[in-house]
Ligand code: HEM
């Protein structure tokens with residue numbers, strides 16, 4: 001019996017092995033190999049170059065945010081997604097509208113929880129077993145629990161923390177009645193602050209940033225948390241702003257020896273919340289009777305009262321209760337709205353024509369009492385003013401540098417790439433909010449503030465005179481995925497309605513009650529004259545609201 005031919009012999013029967021055929025075969029193999037590896041790579045997001053693998057990227061990410069963002073921005077011009085490592089954690093950054101939308105959609109594969117776990121652990125400094133309650137609860141924020149594989153040993157669902165926490169935030173910050181009460185309380189307190197300026201007298205040397213950092217902070221903190229928190233800790237204003245400077249460095253939980261100064265400030269800041277909580281009582285804690293409605297002198301807003309009550313009632317340690325109050329109710333509610341309000345004022349005051357237009361617009365929403373001549377602000381009408389809303393929106397676009405942060409719970413495809421389970425995804429506003437393709441208009445690049453960017457002019461017929469006139473209309477020129485200062489989806493900022501009221505009201509009251517003149521830009525360190533206007537303070541980029549790196553000196557005269 002003839003032995004069966006070897007593969008080579010078989011091949012030789014049909015093809016002659018010439019150098020040409022051999023190279024053809026090699027080329028074929030190479031092609032197939034290249035095809036497979038290209039597809040392999042297509043599934044794995046391109047990695048950001050790391051000059052010192054596992055070290056440099058992580059270091060720059062935490063210490064030189066704007067340099068890191070520039071490198072990400074470059075890579076994202078060529079690829080829709082870029083990946084890198086921070087310690088053991090894999091990160092993806094992305095920017096396309098489609099991928100940002102994917103982050104905002106409710107999905108069992110993508111969760112907002114992980115970032116908050118880091119906030120609870122590192123910014124709030126909660127006790128580890130208190131953080132763990134939220135970590136164990138994978139059922140999500142909504143009333144209907146997400147299907148979870150994370151069952152307790154008895155096969156039951158884990159105890160829910162996210163859903164009641166979310167409900168308290170929404171019940172107390174979302175409903176018009178609650179937001180309006182907060183808004184009116186803020187207005188009253190802010191106007192109390194303004195009362196120290198004498199009518200008709202010029203005050204020289206007002207610094208816009210310094211002024212709002214103090215006076216807006218006092219009014220907003222008292223509106224939200226009641227008067228006691230500042231009474232018990234008169235140094236809170238100072239401690240707050242020093243803590244604000246290091247807050248971003250706390251998020252990733254750097255080792256203690258690397259971040260000692262930051263942790264000392266954290267302890268001082270949380271100490272103020274602790275003093276407040278130890279002195280405040282829930283008269284109705286046991287019985288549930290005497291439930292107070294609305295704002296009160298002990299707790300301030302129902303949002304503060306109910307959030308603090310939740311953590312106490314659930315038996316969280318004092319350290320965790322204080323951290324939650326400090327970070328959500330004091331830091332969360334001020335750290336973004338005050339710097340953005342500072343920017344709104346700076347943009348408006350620096351441009352006398354804009355200041356005049358804003359003033360004219362704002363005057364139309366004050367109601368004058370015919371008997372007393374007193375003026376009251378119609379808050380609902382103010383919220384709808386087109387130019388003021390456009391300035392507010394433009395200030396958020398340019399100065400709200402948030403990374404929307406999510407975690408991959410199950411491998412998920414975005415833009416044709418398979419994202420790994422456990423990885424962190426971030427959508428950097430710093431890149432998306434400055435996209436020329438989305439935002440630029442003739443003469444107004446995305447990099448420049450333009451008060452009318454979110455305005456359209458339309459023809460309207462005047463109801464009384466029947467004459468045609470041109471009026472401004474506020475339009476959101478971008479989509480939710482182009483502008484996301486408040487994040488999106490189920491974890492979207494619950495404070496956004498109050499924040500909008502508070503910021504717009506601050507500008508409305510100042511421009512209406514004061515004659516304001518720009519004097520000069522000043523350096524933050526010593527108040528000396530600066531040779532250039534304020535820019536985004538590089539140190540804060542990628543953290544959240546980016547304050548200005550210069551102050552603005554004005555002189556003003558109270559009018560009423
Ligand atoms: C200019 C003002 C503000 C801005 C730009 C802002 C922005 C944001 C952003 C970007 C998020 C993350 C959203 C996401 O994950 O998709 C967030 C969450 C949050 N914000 Fe704000 N915020 C502001 C003011 C406030 C105020 C006044 C409060 C009042 C207490 C507040 C309370 C919160 C809370 C509790 C969360 C966590 C929500 C959750 O994880 O479910 N914020 N905010």
Ligand SMILES: *[C@@H]1O[C@H](CO)[C@@H](O)[C@H](O)[C@H]1NC(C)=O
Pocket residue numbers: 060061062064065066068069072248251402403426428541542543
């Ligand atoms: C946001 O992203 C930038 C880089 O793109 C990074 O440097 C910064 O640390 C991030 N901040 C947070 C709080 O995630």
